[in-house]
Amino acid sequence: EIVLAQSPGTLSVSPGERATFSCRPSQGVSSLHLAWYQQKPGQAPRLLIYGASTRATGIPDRFSGSGSGTDFTLTISRVEPQDFAVYYCQYYGGSPITFGGGTKVEIK
Amino acid sequence: QVHLVESGGGVVQPGRSLRLSCAASGFTFSGYAMHWVRQAPGKGLEWVAAISFDGKNKYYADSVKGRFTISRDNSKNMLDLQMNSLRVEDTGIYYCASEPGRGQAISGVIAFNRFDSWGQGTLATISP
Numbered sequence: 001e002i003v004l005a006q007s008p009g010t011l012s013v014s015p016g017e018r019a020t021f022s023c024r025p026s027q028g029v030s031s032l033h034l035a036w037y038q039q040k041p042g043q044a045p046r047l048l049i050y051g052a053s054t055r056a057t058g059i060p061d062r063f064s065g066s067g068s069g070t071d072f073t074l075t076i077s078r079v080e081p082q083d084f085a086v087y088y089c090q091y092y093g094g095s096p097i098t099f100g101g102g103t104k105v106e107i108k
Numbered sequence: 109q110v111h112l113v114e115s116g117g118g119v120v121q122p123g124r125s126l127r128l129s130c131a132a133s134g135f136t137f138s139g140y141a142m143h144w145v146r147q148a149p150g151k152g153l154e155w156v157a158a159i160s161f162d163g164k165n166k167y168y169a170d171s172v173k174g175r176f177t178i179s180r181d182n183s184k185n186m187l188d189l190q191m192n193s194l195r196v197e198d199t200g201i202y203y204c205a206s207e208p209g210r211g212q213a214i215s216g217v218i219a220f221n222r223f224d225s226w227g228q229g230t231l232a233t234i235s236p
Contacts, residue, residue, distance in 0.1 A: 035222040037153075044203055044229055045145075045153065050222035088153055092207075092220040095167040097143070097155040 002026055002091045004100035012108040019076040021103040023089035028069040033093030036065055036074045039102075040085045048087075049074065079105070110134045110225040112204050117230035124194055126232055130187040130204030135225075138162075138182035141211025143223060144189050148200040156202070157189065158220065160211035167211075167218065172198075194234045201229040 003026040013019045023034070031052035037045040047056040049065035052072055062077040076083055084107055089100040116128040130142070144156040157178040158167040166178050177190040187204050209221035 033220075037223075039153075044226040045223075046226070047222055047224050050224075056222075056224065090153075090223070092222060094220070095158070095218050096169050097158070097220055099153040099155065102152045 001096055002029060002093075002098050004089050004091055004098055006087075006089060006100035006103050008103060009101070010104045010106060012106050013079050014108045015081055016078050017108075019079050019083075019105055021074055021087060021105075023067075023072040023074070023100050025070050025072075025091060029091055029093055031068050031072075033091055034065075034067070034072050035090045035092060036063075037088045037090060038083075038085045039088065045088065076105075081107075110206060112206065112225060112227035114202060114204055114227045114230035117202065117232045119233045119235060120194060121236060122195055122234055125190070125192045126194060128189040128191065128202050128230055128232070130189075130227055132185045132187065132204075132206070135206070137180075137185040139210070141207050141209055141220065142178075142180060142187045143205045143207065143220075144178060144187075145203045145205055145223070145226075146198075146200040147203070147229075148197070151200075154200075158211055159187070162210075165211060165213065165218070191232070194232075196234050196236075199232060199234045201231050203227055203229045 005024045034052045036049040039045040053065045086102045111133045113131045143158045159178045175193045204227045205223035206225045207221040
């Protein structure tokens with residue numbers, strides 16, 4: 001099973017700042033099988049990035065993903081008020097599918 | 109536009125059963141694999157089960173294997189999750205999710221895809 005370690009657990013940022021957070025698989029994975037989701041309170045998760053770096057339909061270009069192997073990153077270039085949420089990475093390259101523990105982005 | 113609507117949640121005692129359903133619309137349901145994902149109160153996401161486009165291949169998290177059964181009826185665009193021998197730790201919101209792949213094994217290796225649509229979830233509470 002691929003365990004995904006996300007850091008930090010919580011990230012405090014001000015609107016307009018850059019936010020960067022990490023997802024580290026327990027073993028190297030193909031970037032084809034790494035996704036990022038955003039979840040706001042009381043809502044279902046929403047796909048942001050798949051294949052490590054491809055934005056999903058309708059996702060603004062301030063969101064970007066990068067990385068390979070055992071080190072992946074999600075970056076929000078300039079955080080907007082609607083971006084305060086929890087972000088999860090996901091590995092979907094096999095069974096079981098796994099999620100990281102999440103990074104909460106809160107207002108500083 | 110893809111629309112997924114879960115139902116069937118409720119409050120049950122440990123050891124009892126619950127059957128969740130997910131009604132799908134807005135896409136060719138029979139062409140794609142489907143998943144269940146759960147979220148315990150205040151916790152993160154946990155993948156529960158997956159089923160291939162034709163229902164022939166099913167996959168489960170170790171935590172539910174032998175207790176939960178995923179199934180689908182492509183004639184009705186419905187996905188189900190039969191949950192037996194429920195435990196307190198099964199409590200949570202259960203989401204169904206669709207992916208753009210078929211959920212087939214290729215050369216014996218299963219390859220899933222990203223979850224591009226999610227339902228709003230249904231809450232299952234297991235409590236004495």
